[in-house]
Amino acid sequence: MPASPCPAKILQGPIEIPTSSGVFEIPDCVFYACTGPNRKGERTANFGLGWISNGWQTNVPSIPSMNAPLAYSAYPLVEIDYAPASAILTAVDQPKLAEGSSLTVHKTMPTDYKTTFELVRDPDCFWMSLRPLSLCIGDAKTLWPPDPESSIAMIDTGGGPVFLSDPNDCLYDKEWPEPVESPFGQADGSSSCQAVKDPLEIEIGSTENNRFSYRIDTSSFPTSVQGLTLVMCKECSYMMGQKGMNIGGLSALFLKILVDYAHGTVGFMGKQQQLA
Secondary structure, three states, X not given: OOOOOOOEEEXXXXXXXXXXXXXXXXXXXXXXXXXXXXXXOOOOXXXXXXXXXXXXXXXXXXXXXXXXXXXXXXXXXXXXXXXXXXXXXXXXXXXXXXXXXXXXXXXXXXXXXXXXXXXXXOOOOOOOEEEEEEEEEOOEEOOOOOOHHHOEEEOOOOOOOEEEEOOOOOXXXXXXXXXXXOOOOHHHOOEEXXXXXXXXXXXXXXXXXXXXXXEXXXXXXXXXXXXXXXXXXXXXXHHOOOOEEEOXXXXXXXXXXXXXXXXXXXXXXXXXXXXX
């Protein structure tokens, strides 16, 4: 199942974020403060970078809604840039500490981002999302998604592969060149899952005429982490009832991601050349 929530309180006031050169302070920030572990004995590690159209609703009269912590700063643009895969990943099954990933705040739009995309504005969508427009698995262009305008592509930087719910039976029950064992199944609330390690070509955007395409190919990664790119289920519990896909933390190894909290947009810049 998706990680169970930790108990938390909503606080308002200054928050300080350690940086490489000192401390970045947001004087008047609204944020969740974890007060204890979840049912698994874990504390949350989710800082919360997502932008959604109506904020997260609260039951606090003085704070009817709240946004990601960095949305309250004087620097409305935030760029996420993971270190190259060769620096982050290891060929052995042991944790590896690597420097090089960065979270950079900007007052104005960096010139490297040529196009930005308006994020989904839907009061029932509680995840920072675009629309999934097409998906290729290996050399095959699939028929998924059959209904892009009612599906979402969650923009995520957490760990994990791309995963999706496929209630229209476009993918999960078909044969693909490089299947692998699925980590999801009935035990976590998912149904009819299949996983592959094939390269992926993904198109996401805000409209058919405003789209961004990128490729995921893990063949140059260490052998121990080449084995999974996509999990497709008739219903994937990690989509939390939503139709569509989560682009997964895997995508952040191939992309720089820029979130504009002032305008509710997101930009991407490919960085495949950094994988060698």
